Amino acid sequence: MSLGQTMISAAFFVLLTVAVLSANKLILENTKYYLQEEAIEQASNFANALIGEILTKKFDSQVTLDGSGNVTGPYNQSNMPWPSGTSSSHSASLFDASLGANATAESNVMPGGNPDVAPYKSIRGNSSSWFDDVDDYIGYVRTANSADISGYTLTVNVYYVMRVHLTSPTRDTIETASFQTYYKRIDVSVTHPIYLTKALTFSAIATY
Numbered sequence: 001m002s003l004g005q006t007m008i009s010a011a012f013f014v015l016l017t018v019a020v021l022s023a024n025k026l027i028l029e030n031t032k033y034y035l036q037e038e039a040i041e042q043a044s045n046f047a048n049a050l051i052g053e054i055l056t057k058k059f060d061s062q063v064t065l066d067g068s069g070n071v072t073g074p075y076n077q078s079n080m081p082w083p084s085g086t087s088s089s090h091s092a093s094l095f096d097a098s099l100g101a102n103a104t105a106e107s108n109v110m111p112g113g114n115p116d117v118a119p120y121k122s123i124r125g126n127s128s129s130w131f132d133d134v135d136d137y138i139g140y141v142r143t144a145n146s147a148d149i150s151g152y153t154l155t156v157n158v159y160y161v162m163r164v165h166l167t168s169p170t171r172d173t174i175e176t177a178s179f180q181t182y183y184k185r186i187d188v189s190v191t192h193p194i195y196l197t198k199a200l201t202f203s204a205i206a207t208y
Contacts, residue, residue: 035149039195042146045189047202050142050154055187057125060095060131060208075182075208083122092208095180099135099158102128115141134158134184134206153191159203162186174205182208 050149056063074094101109108130109121116122122140125132131140135158151208158179162182174185184206189199 013076036195038146038148038202039152039192042149043152043190043192043196043200046142046144046152047190049202050188050202051186051202053120053123054137054158055204055206057084057131057136058134059184059206061128061133063133063208064096071208087147091179092182093180095196095208096135097180098141099160100138101136104129105131105136114129115143117143118145126166135185137186144187149192149195151192151194152196155189155191155199157185157187158188 003035051118059071063071066072073090105128106113110116122131122137122142124130131137137156138158140156140158144152144154146152160179160181161174161182162176162177162181165171165174167171174183176185177183186204186206187201188203189201190196191199
C-alpha cells in the first residue's frame with residue numbers, strides 16, 4: 001500500500017470514528033431528553049396522586065366526624081367567626097396552632113425518619129397513630145419508582161394560608177398566615193438525582 005493510500009485510509013478511519021462518536025452522542029442526548037420529559041410527566045403523576053391522598057384526610061386533628069364521615073365540628077354555622085372587612089385574616093383558633101404528626105404516627109409511617117416506600121404507609125389513616133389529617137404530612141418524604149425511572153423523592157410541606165382581597169389593583173391573593181385559618185396549602189416537591197436535580201413543586205389548597 002502506497003503512502004497516499006495509507007493517508008487516505010487513515011483519514012477515512014478518523015472520519016468514520018468521528019461520525020460514530022457523533023451518532024452515539026446524538027443518541028445519548030435524545031435518550032436523556034426523552035427520559036427528562038418522562039421524569040417530568042411521572043413527577044406530575046406522583047405529586048398529584050400524593051396531593052389527592054392528602055386531601056382525603058381530615059382538615060385538622062380537631063375536626064370531628066359523624067358516623068357517615070360528615071364534618072360535625074369544631075366550627076359550624078352557629079359558631080363560625082366569619083371574616084369582616086376585605087380579607088379573611090381572622091384566626092380559626094380551634095384548629096391546631098402547631099402543625100405536624102405525633103411521634104407515634106411519624107414512626108409508623110417513616111420508621112427512623114426514612115422515606116416512605118410502596119406500599120405507602122401514609123395511606124392508612126383510621127386513627128391518630130397514623131396520618132389522619134392534612135398537616136400530619138409536614139416533612140413527609142416518599143420514594144417512588146416508575147417503570148422506566150426509579151429513585152424519585154417527594155417531600156411535603158403544609159402551612160396555613162389566607163385569602164386577602166386587595167383594593168389596588170383589585171384582586172384576591174393567597175398569602176402565608178402566621179395563625180390558624182380555614183385554608184392549608186399543600187406543597188409537594190419532586191426531585192430525581194439525575195433527571196430532576198431542580199425540584200418541581202406542585203400545590204393545592206385544603207379547605208375546612
